[in-house]
Amino acid sequence: MAKIPHRLYLTEDQMPKQWYNLRADMKEQPDPLIHPGTLAPLPEDALYPIFCEKLAHQEVDGKTRYFDVPEQVQDMYKMYRPSPLCRAYNLEKALDTPAKIYYKFEGNNTSGSHKLNSAIAQAYYAKEQGLKGLTTETGAGQWGTALSEACSYYGLDLKVYMVKVSYEQKPYRKAVMQTFGASVTPSPSDTTEAGRAILAHDPLTTGSLGCAISEAVEAATTTEGYRYVLGSVLNQVLLHQSIIGLESKQAMEILGEYPDIVIGCAGGGSNLGGLIAPFMQDKLLGKADPRILAVEPASCPSFTRGRYAYDFCDTGHVTPLARMYTLGNGFIPASNHAGGLRYHGMSPILSKLYHDGYMEATAVKQTDVFDAAVQFAKLETILPAPESSHAIRAAIDEALKCKESGEAKTILFGLTGTGYFDMAAYEAYLAGTMQNHVPSDEELQGGFDTLPPQPAE
């Protein structure tokens, strides 16, 4: 066995040509989307006004184990994939740990994150259906940037509703999206009924992902030839993101490795669900038993302190209900939270797996996250996104446990992206002015109070 390289790139020929649908191997399926009025499960065609048809099908199909990656999607994947599997030699050495630390780095593309993997798929299917354009929301802007690139590539119009506070704090993210031809509107806006209602209720609101989703869904369903797309949470998104895990597993096989622990940051679950997919398959099929660890912000702790309940995916209540770990659709993380992963809910697939005991979750404070981010940047020369740094924090903690126990575990974590547009948060951290916020039980109760009536069991 040759020395394991710092970065392993699969060749273009080795790239996965199918996505893996984790639901096909789950003993129990995640609960389906239901109608908020009737509480009845939504059949595929009820989703057609929101999602294009192929994506609606992927959303509800829990049986098909593998979906072919369309050739035109593979073509765009080849512009930035395969992404490298990296061995964190320097980090291991600095921690003086017997653990072997690997990370799958998804930041080497202009969107700066893994979000492009699903953006491409969603834009492609929309174009294939003959649609004119798409709408979406974006927070920090990685998803909006990814979708701007994909829409530009396939020739679709794109309207992005960007959370107002991010729109104002990250003007350059907006400029990147505009460079790729997208129109970007700060949310809430007066361009939709949902936006106007939210503004009437709270004229000074700085917005939230939940608000922006409401506006984007409304804009899609009221504009001819448009559909809505979402960058996380949904089953279809986890399907597309399985490419992260499939490539990781293949690369580790080439190296003769298999992870004892797989760690991913968790906001809506798109990266985590994609990264763990083939490893969770092994676990579900009894072929292997890796620990799977989700890492979320202590200020937005949907897994660790949320409820497993049906909830709206948005604040304006225009979406179906999904059963997931949720803090309530009215929950908004504290304003001093700079670490991303702000969504109130969690992927229904991951929620079900967590609920059934197939994975663990932990919540970390943001100053601890930025400690890890800066340590990692200096050692591994990549400035990580705050989101990704949640996983770095947990990977370091696990490696330090190995140092104590003397176990040479193999750790794999997802490095979802780069932090070049998050320097205001880094500055606050370096200046020592970054605060932590752990919501009190009362604050959380305020979120839970916004949960809709639940169906009878």
Add this chain to the structure above:
Amino acid sequence: MAKIPHRLYLTEDQMPKQWYNLRADMKEQPDPLIHPGTLAPLPEDALYPIFCEKLAHQEVDGKTRYFDVPEQVQDMYKMYRPSPLCRAYNLEKALDTPAKIYYKFEGNNTSGSHKLNSAIAQAYYAKEQGLKGLTTETGAGQWGTALSEACSYYGLDLKVYMVKVSYEQKPYRKAVMQTFGASVTPSPSDTTEAGRAILAHDPLTTGSLGCAISEAVEAATTTEGYRYVLGSVLNQVLLHQSIIGLESKQAMEILGEYPDIVIGCAGGGSNLGGLIAPFMQDKLLGKADPRILAVEPASCPSFTRGRYAYDFCDTGHVTPLARMYTLGNGFIPASNHAGGLRYHGMSPILSKLYHDGYMEATAVKQTDVFDAAVQFAKLETILPAPESSHAIRAAIDEALKCKESGEAKTILFGLTGTGYFDMAAYEAYLAGTMQNHVPSDEELQGGFDTLPPQPAE
């Protein structure tokens, strides 16, 4: 022959283990650095107060053809190298050209550019010599970021003098450098004699690379255990950057390709000199005859409108004189110039090769550069740095000439980096407010008037 992939990564084993010193194959050597008072050539040891010893040696050694890349430098190279050789299939298709377009992409690292290749080497040699720290200047910030990463990695202190206008316009670049532990001072500052003199003369100056070099050199030579490092122009920098060309040539050989035209943007010449090195070697040795094309901004046209003369490398006249194509050390590009490549002079090696007819140069206007940048971003999904986009512009123009002539030429250009910190310039371009400036002969004369007295021929 299999289909040529979109991105070809050499393996870690295939990485070059030696840098190539172009001077060793030049029929006539570039002129040496000379003392500004005596006008006598500077021997290696006269450079020791400024550069660390190994680098001073590399600066003056025109004979050694290959220098070993130290193992510790190779280790850090492996964190982000080999960089991919990319085939621009989409650009070719959009241009409907029979030309094959390749680009070597150096932007997949946190510095966002090729600058890291020399930063690592320079920091390593400084550490090896037992120095405490380094000083340097930075304009747009890519070099400063690269050196911050390298100094952090090897454990050296770093003082960066950042051109004041960039310090104010690009606060996030500063934050990245600070994240890696560098101290960043806006230049001109009152911390050096050179800075104070420049401020006394023009209190409102927004600074220039030439001013910042003066301050950094002064700080290095007056601080115990410090030396100065420069990110371009110097012979040693071109040596380190030869890794770009060596990898490119090796990757093209694997693909069965050889470029008819090699195109690089040219500011101080570090990328261009590195990219063309092995191809220029073929040309010098009569093994092949590729066209070599330098692309510079019309607003800072040192090759195409400068003089081949001895000049200071800085504005404050603290450096030796170098014989190079120069606009005069007092030349400052128009304030509306946003495209980078602002240095008044040009690498002495490239200047000599250009003077002797081995390469061509062209100057392009910045709106034409941004036209190319946006077209490229949409097709190839990488948002390019303005600097890099000069090469894109020329590559597109050459490919369009091939369309007219029907020739299926093979074009290779250097994509030096990404534009994530240059969005203000993109915004101006998108808003239609970006202006071009082509200096008048009188303006250029003002620069030439700052040239020092020349030695007798």
